Amino acid sequence: MFVRILTLLALLVAAHPAGAEERAFDLTVSKAALAEPAVLKAEEGDRVILKIRPELDGLLHLHGYGHALPLKSGVVTTLDFTAQYSGRFPAELHGEQTRGHAVVFYLEVYPK
Ligand SMILES: [Cu+2]
DSSP: OHHHHHHHHHHHHHHSOTTOOEEEEEEEESHHHHHSOEEEEEETTOEEEEEEEESSOEEEEETTTTEEEEEOTTOOEEEEEEOOSOEEEEEEEEEGGGTEEEEEEEEEEEOO
């Protein structure tokens, strides 16, 4: 058991390049938030942890990264990933309440 944990730790360390940071964001997805999309900043290789509090239903789609996350009003959801591509990526909410697409936030990933 102990050896297994060590192996797992070694894999985790190997997966994160030197200098990578953890960036945690708290986001509320509401009609007001959609009127003024947030800009989230990270650097290439960082671990991004988004804690999302939806006040609307829909599918959150982070373009460029291909992440699609179903949101249900009142159910807090976390999206945890490595910012492996640099650039500016819109995350959109797809659903009836937004009548198609609405930008929730922009993720800006700066090259290292
Ligand atoms: Cu989309």
